[in-house]
Amino acid sequence: MYTMKKALYLGLVGLLLLLSLAACSSNNNKGNGAEPAPTNAEGTTAEKTEEPTAKAQKVELKIQIGSPRFKDQFEKYFEQFKAKELAEKNIEVTIDLEMPNPDQAKQVLQARLASDDAPDIFDVHANDLSTYYKAGYLEDLTTQPAIATLYDSVKSTVTLDGQVVALPLESLSWGYLYNKKIFSDLGITPPQTLDEMKAVVEKLNANNIKPFLLAFQESWVPQLMTALSLGGIISSEHSDWIEKMNKGEASYADLQDIFNIIDLIMANGTDKPFEVGNEAGSTDFANGKAAMWIQGPWNAETILKVNPEMEFGVAPLPVSNNAAGTMINLSTSTTLALSKTSKNKEVALDLLNYFYDEKDSSALFQELKFNPVSTVHQYEVFPWVNEASEYVAQGKAYQDLKLPNGVTDEQAKLLQSYYAKEVTKEQFIASMDKAWATAIKAAQ
Numbered sequence: 001m002y003t004m005k006k007a008l009y010l011g012l013v014g015l016l017l018l019l020s021l022a023a024c025s026s027n028n029n030k031g032n033g034a035e036p037a038p039t040n041a042e043g044t045t046a047e048k049t050e051e052p053t054a055k056a057q058k059v060e061l062k063i064q065i066g067s068p069r070f071k072d073q074f075e076k077y078f079e080q081f082k083a084k085e086l087a088e089k090n091i092e093v094t095i096d097l098e099m100p101n102p103d104q105a106k107q108v109l110q111a112r113l114a115s116d117d118a119p120d121i122f123d124v125h126a127n128d129l130s131t132y133y134k135a136g137y138l139e140d141l142t143t144q145p146a147i148a149t150l151y152d153s154v155k156s157t158v159t160l161d162g163q164v165v166a167l168p169l170e171s172l173s174w175g176y177l178y179n180k181k182i183f184s185d186l187g188i189t190p191p192q193t194l195d196e197m198k199a200v201v202e203k204l205n206a207n208n209i210k211p212f213l214l215a216f217q218e219s220w221v222p223q224l225m226t227a228l229s230l231g232g233i234i235s236s237e238h239s240d241w242i243e244k245m246n247k248g249e250a251s252y253a254d255l256q257d258i259f260n261i262i263d264l265i266m267a268n269g270t271d272k273p274f275e276v277g278n279e280a281g282s283t284d285f286a287n288g289k290a291a292m293w294i295q296g297p298w299n300a301e302t303i304l305k306v307n308p309e310m311e312f313g314v315a316p317l318p319v320s321n322n323a324a325g326t327m328i329n330l331s332t333s334t335t336l337a338l339s340k341t342s343k344n345k346e347v348a349l350d351l352l353n354y355f356y357d358e359k360d361s362s363a364l365f366q367e368l369k370f371n372p373v374s375t376v377h378q379y380e381v382f383p384w385v386n387e388a389s390e391y392v393a394q395g396k397a398y399q400d401l402k403l404p405n406g407v408t409d410e411q412a413k414l415l416q417s418y419y420a421k422e423v424t425k426e427q428f429i430a431s432m433d434k435a436w437a438t439a440i441k442a443a444q
Contacts, residue, residue, distance in 0.1 A: 056092040059347045062119040064098045064112070066105025067334065069279065069302050070368060074099075077364050081354050085347065093347060102278075103218045106409070113137055118339040120348045126157045126332035129166055131405045138165040139338040144349060146356035149374040157332040166335035167352050171373045173314070173388035173397070174296040174329050175228065177303075180311040182209060182291045190315035192323045194260055201268050204291050212265045213290035214273035215281030216419060219412035222273075224294050225265060226411045227401070228317040228329060229258035235398035236325035242401065245436050252429040259425055261319050265294060266419050273419070286310050297384050298333070300369040314384040316391055328391040331400030404439035407432070 065074060074097065082093045098119070100108045109122055113135075124132055132138050141147055142164045147155070150168070158166045178190065186207060191197040204211045216222045233255050234241050244250035270276070270290055278295075279302065285293045286306035297314055304310060316326045336355070338348050355361055358376045365372065366379040391397060414431055417423040423431070 054090060056086060056090045058092045058094070059344050060094040060096060061121065061344055061348055061351065062096045062098075064100070064105070064109060064119040064122040065334075065336075066100050066102045066108075066123055068099040068101060069299075071097075071099055073301075073364065073367050077360070078351075080360060081351055084354065085350060089350075091347060101218065102220050116341070118341050120339055120342040120344055121336055121351065122339065123169075123334050124166060124337050126166070126168065126335050127400060127402045127408075128405065129158060129335065129337075130160060130402075132337065133160050133163075133165050137337070137340060139340050139342070139345065140165065141167060141338065141349075141352065144353055146353045146374070149356055149376050151373060151375070154332060154373045158335055166337040167355060168332045168335045168373050169355070169368075169370060170298060170332065170334040171371045172296060172298065172329070172331050172333055173371070173385065173392055174298075174331070175314050175316040175388065175391075177285065177293045177295050177297070177299075177312050177384075178315055179285070179288060179291050180313050182288065183313075190313070191318055192316075192326050193321045194264075194318050195321055197261070197318045198264065201264065205268065210268070210270050210290040211292060212269040213281055213285050213293040213295075214266070214269035214419075215276040215278060215284070215293075215295075216273035216416055217275065217277040217280075219409075219416050221278055221281065221295065222415040222419070223408060223412035224296065225262050226258065226415065227408075228294065229261050229319045230255060231329050231398055231401050232317065232319040232325040232327050233258060234401060235327060236322060237320075242403070246404075246440055248437060248440075252432045256425065256429060257320055261317065262415075262418075274416075282306065285312075297369065297382075297388075300382065300384070301367070304369075312384065314388045316396060324396075326396065328388050328397040329400050330392065330397050404436060404443065406439050407436055410435040 067074075078095045078097070082095070085091045085093050098108075105123070106128075109119075109124075112118055113132075118137065129138070140163045142162075144164075144167075146167060147164050150164075151171075154168050154171045155164065157171075158164055158168050182204075183189065186203055186209075188200055188203065191200050201211045214222075238254060241250055241254060270284065276284065278299070281293065281295070282299050282302040283306050284290065285295070285299075286303045294317065300312075303312065314328075316328050318326045336352060338345065338352060342348050355364075356374045356376050361374070362372075362377050362379045365377055369382060371381065371385055372379070410432060414423060414428050418425070418428055
């Protein structure tokens with residue numbers, strides 16, 4: 001009997017202890033912020049459910065930029081944009097990027113526009129914007145946030161009839177490139193007249209250094225010789241020449257002195273230029289195979305990738321013995337336009353504005369070696385920019401010439417043929433006069 005009472009007593013104590021522990025556990029849970037399981041209308045425990053996440057909207061952007069040398073930089077920046085768009089707007093963006101060679105880019109774009117297959121965003125040289133604008137291909141970007149940050153001098157180059165029709169990327173102060181070490185070692189300074197350039201060429205040859213790098217495989221590169229020589233002579237001596245050409249009252253014969261510097265370059269350049277394209281030319285210049293290259297600072301990224309220690313300068317090209325014609329070219333080249341027919345304008349505009357993002361765009365422009373074009377850009381400019389700017393400050397600069405559609409391309413092809421002695425100077429002049437007249441007639 002005693003044993004049974006003792007067992008009953010111990011059982012009751014154990015039960016009370018369990019109940020006490022359970023109560024403590026419940027109180028501790030409440031103290032830790034735990035909530036009791038929800039119950040349904042019948043008072044039984046209900047399963048807790050979470051709000052479903054909205055499915056991301058999917059958008060594909062088609063983009064054409066004729067700068068394959070910058071493929072890595074653009075792809076990296078697009079990845080940053082895609083992450084931003086997904087995080088902020090829950091839009092999953094796919095980008096179909098086409099980067100044709102600069103020689104083919106314009107033809108590829110025009111073919112796509114003609115076949116109603118326009119990319120959402122495409123690049124256009126600022127000098128060609130008028131042609132695409134008149135044809136109705138360009139969306140008005142005037143009210144976009146990025147445009148409000150543009151420097152006025154840059155904004156004016158992409159403004160037509162009061163509308164900003166493209167987003168500028170490259171604003172340039174350019175002439176030819178020269179190897180600073182070679183110049184310094186020989187005690188040479190950038191020549192300011194044609195005779196001074198001849199003396200520089202003679203000194204370089206005497207020291208077994210090729211004066212000029214020639215890379216003629218892609219026609220747009222030799223065409224830079226006419227861009228600079230025509231610009232210098234027209235701006236200093238024939239300011240109304242373009243107007244007269246448009247009226248049929250002038251000729252390339254009026255400016256045939258451009259061949260003085262062109263002939264000098266071609267006669268004192270590296271061998272086999274038709275086997276050398278722009279990329280290979282950048283490598284050759286970086287490796288010191290010539291002292292000068294008629295090329296712009298837009299190749300800086302490629303050159304410095306080959307030889308990070310290279311120091312090169314930018315100088316105006318002498319075109320005659322009139323030093324007033326030795327001038328820096330001021331231009332906006334690459335601009336990004338939005339197609340009027342784009343079905344994804346909202347996302348495309350997000351991307352265009354992102355190119356001037358306060359947080360990210362300075363790093364992109366610096367990596368591309370582009371000049372700042374917006375008040376949001378905060379980074380140290382490169383030495384060649386300051387060097388070119390010194391000439392600009394002295395008034396030795398001109399705004400890049402705006403030639404009729406197709407004229408620049410014709411110059412490019414004829415220069416290749418002129419070097420190969422397939423056309424004479426007289427044939428070059430006659431062909432260019434005809435190309436200009438044809439372009440004016442087609443635009444009317």
